[in-house]
Amino acid sequence: MRKILVTGGAGFIGSHVVPALLDRGDCEVTVLDNLSTGRRAYVPAGVSFRLLDIRSRELEDFLAREKFQTVIHLAAQTLVPYSMAHPEADEDLNVAGLVHLLEGCRKSGVEQIIFSSSAAIYGDNxxxxxxxxxxxxxxxxxxxxxxxxxxxxxxxxxxxxxxxxIFRFANVYGERQGETGEGGVISIFARKIAQQEPVTIFGDGNQTRDFVYAGDIARAMCLAVGYSGCATLNVSTNKEVSLNQLITVLEKVLGHRMDVRYGPVRPGDIYASVLSHKALVETLGMREYTDLETGLAKTMAYFQK
Ligand SMILES: NC(=O)c1ccc[n+]([C@@H]2O[C@H](COP(=O)([O-])OP(=O)(O)OC[C@H]3O[C@@H](n4cnc5c(N)ncnc54)[C@H](O)[C@@H]3O)[C@@H](O)[C@H]2O)c1
Structure with a gap:
């Protein structure tokens, strides 16, 4: 059995990654989370759970005792606007917190780290x-x-x-996504639809995103466990979808028209975004991706419950 620690494993993406690791059948999984945005209920029964902040002093002893082989690092400050209002707090968790974790990994002999980076590193390229x-x-x-x-x-x-x-995620969506996190347009729409409220698009709706289903993130993570090299890989669908196209697919999934309003463009919003996944296909052999209609059907079923 491979011993794996998932930091932030009680969050949205963690709630897809941890069950996928269990399905592999060869992983003993521990979740470490301070539950600042995550939920204890998202951690499957039987998975050991440690309530801890990655910046805490106890982290080093914990890692030394447990001797994990792989650490999947999801815990982070995930909000772009918050980072602009509080750059120090963002740095404290996403940089200093990570370095603290890396030190613990080095001292306790962790073999591999899998990191959740983001398309945000590309800016508006x-x-x-x-x-x-x-x-x-x-x-x-x-x-x-x-x-x-x-x-x-x-x-x-x-x-x-x-x-x-290192995985750079495009706009992730799926069941259990919070409203405020990165790339949350689908979860915002899903909540509005569930409450029978109109949805608002800022701009003409022709702006594009690369919407990747969280289950695909989990599959990529599973393929990366035990990979003996080093790699930096986008996780994306390689497909550019406009918000107007997103609405069309949502209407198909829902079986009815949606009430869509258009508002002014928000300053700083990126107009077009799509990430190549060629390197992921070639390096980890991940060839299958969930199509938008299938992923949205699962997501909408969850939010309408
Ligand atoms: N959702 C996306 O579209 C997206 C895109 C790119 C990258 N990411 C990255 O993926 C990772 C997971 O994101 P998510 O969307 O699941 O967010 P999330 O907020 O649902 O999950 C983050 C988890 O980390 C935990 N956490 C936060 N601070 C902690 C700390 N100091 N110590 C221990 N645990 C802590 C939270 O309680 C939560 O369970 C993050 O690193 C995020 O930056 C997400």
Missing amino acids: QNLPLQETEMPAPTSFYGLSKAMGESYIRLYSQAFGLHHV
Whole structure:
């Protein structure tokens, strides 16, 4: 059995990753979470749970005792606007917190770290579809903290031999997504629809995103566990979908028309976004991706319950 720690495993993405790891059948999974945005109920029964902040002093002893082979690091400050209002708090968790974790990993002999980075590191680069070779040019402190985190991980690999897989997620959606997190347009729409309220699109609706289902993030993570090299990989559908197209697919899933309102463009919003997943296909062999209609059907079923 491979011993795996998932930090932030009680959150939205964690709630997809942890069951997928259990399904592999060869992983002993522990979740470490301070429940600041996560929920204890999202952690499956039988998975050991440790209520702890990744910045706490107890972390080092905990890692030394448990001797994990792989650490999947999801715990983070995930809100772009919050990072702009509180750059220090963002840095404290996403950079200093990560370095504290990396030190614990080094001292306790962790073999591999899998990191959840973000498309936010690319900023508004319009060289689409974005490949991992593009220079990071974040336009938010959140994106900057993720880019810094990536650099720390790479140097830890180089200096101390810790293997890594860095995943840059596109706009993730799925069951249990919070309303405020990164890329939450689908969860915002899903809640409005469930409450029979109109949804608002800021701009003409032709702005595009790359909406990747959380179950696909979980599959990518499972494929990365035990990978013996180091890699930086986008996790995306490689498909550009406009918000107007999103509405069309949502209406098909729901079987009725939606009440859609259009508002003014929000300053700072990126117009077009799509990430290449060629490297993920080639490196980890992930060839299948959930199509938008299937992913939305699962998501809507959850939010309408
Ligand atoms: N959702 C997206 O579209 C998206 C896109 C790109 C990257 N990411 C990244 O994926 C990861 C998971 O995001 P999510 O959407 O599941 O967010 P989430 O808020 O649902 O999950 C984060 C989890 O981390 C926990 N946590 C926060 N601070 C902690 C701390 N100091 N110590 C221990 N636990 C702590 C929270 O309680 C929560 O369970 C984050 O690193 C995020 O930056 C998410």
